[in-house]
Amino acid sequence: MIRTDPPTPDLFRTPVEEVFIRNHLGPHPRLDPASWSLTVEGLVERPLRLDLPTLRGLPQTRFTAVHECFGNPLHPTVPTRAVTNLEWAGVPLAAVLELARPRPEARHVWLEGADSGDFAGESGVSYLKDLPLDEAAAEVVLAHGMNGEPLRPDHGYPLRAVAPRMFGTNSVKWLTRIVLAADRPDHLFTTRLYTRVLPGESESRPVREKDVNSKLLTPGDGCSVPAGSLELAGYAWSSTEVTSVEVAVDDTDWQPAALDRRGPDPAWQRFRLRYELAPGPHRVRCRATDSAGRVQPLAGDRNAVHEIHVVAEPGTRPTDR
Numbered sequence: 001m002i003r004t005d006p007p008t009p010d011l012f013r014t015p016v017e018e019v020f021i022r023n024h025l026g027p028h029p030r031l032d033p034a035s036w037s038l039t040v041e042g043l044v045e046r047p048l049r050l051d052l053p054t055l056r057g058l059p060q061t062r063f064t065a066v067h068e069c070f071g072n073p074l075h076p077t078v079p080t081r082a083v084t085n086l087e088w089a090g091v092p093l094a095a096v097l098e099l100a101r102p103r104p105e106a107r108h109v110w111l112e113g114a115d116s117g118d119f120a121g122e123s124g125v126s127y128l129k130d131l132p133l134d135e136a137a138a139e140v141v142l143a144h145g146m147n148g149e150p151l152r153p154d155h156g157y158p159l160r161a162v163a164p165r166m167f168g169t170n171s172v173k174w175l176t177r178i179v180l181a182a183d184r185p186d187h188l189f190t191t192r193l194y195t196r197v198l199p200g201e202s203e204s205r206p207v208r209e210k211d212v213n214s215k216l217l218t219p220g221d222g223c224s225v226p227a228g229s230l231e232l233a234g235y236a237w238s239s240t241e242v243t244s245v246e247v248a249v250d251d252t253d254w255q256p257a258a259l260d261r262r263g264p265d266p267a268w269q270r271f272r273l274r275y276e277l278a279p280g281p282h283r284v285r286c287r288a289t290d291s292a293g294r295v296q297p298l299a300g301d302r303n304a305v306h307e308i309h310v311v312a313e314p315g316t317r318p319t320d321r
């Protein structure tokens, strides 16, 4: 039997040990929380240098959100399906901006991490991302906690940005500098990589809001299962609420699955369908639609429908769970 899924794939909240790690510029920087600080500079009335106790004294928030890697920026249409659902704790960026008071000409927020290194033929680059000021102020949280514990070093300790409706690339780890600017930064990770042309558009745009997507997690890909009645289940997510998920077994029609509502947080939504599996090998696919009317494509893009293969054994016990 081949397993490709993590050992506890159907939990609502992904255990920290199972969260993927994506460091573009080498090993994580080792930051001393006692000397670490976050500067807020550029087009602000009041430049700031904030330490951790000061940030912890500001209003705090806690929410659950899908944390998804966009995939390899050099191969932006290839599905990687690295996705988790996490509880974050931190300070809304808006609370920090209120202290710094952006000037009227400020239009963009640049977020920079402490790491630097080589990537895609460029050397000595930092990890820099940017967002429009209004979107950043409405959405970004400066997080110090993941799933009720302090951030681990690989996930951005002591502080990272989290943009809950956006791909993980926007959630800058080891955050040390915020710049308010009139323009976008021209940089490897802002204008040269992590851009794409969306279906039906002609202009390339930065990789920000998540696509509509879904992943079958039960049964695991490559598993043997007992033939007969079986629950096919997984999670669906998008930058907006997912409104339906369909499941297809082999070449049968798409069937609507039961789907949980999203709630106030941009968390993932569980779907399930009970199905009578005849003995033999099967292909199972899932396809989500969101409230913006976006549907997962059948093939050819990073959020193409997810497909797993299982073998239904006559009269056996399950080999997975």
Ligand code: MTE
Pocket: 019, 020, 021, 022, 023, 024, 025, 068, 069, 070, 112, 113, 114, 115, 127, 154, 155, 156, 167, 168, 169, 170, 171, 172, 173, 174
């Ligand atoms: N922030 C910094 N400073 N350096 C990085 O390499 N990688 C980004 C983002 N933030 C990155 C970063 C990418 S591509 C993703 S998908 C997420 O962090 C991954 O976060 P994780 O490693 O905590 O899962």
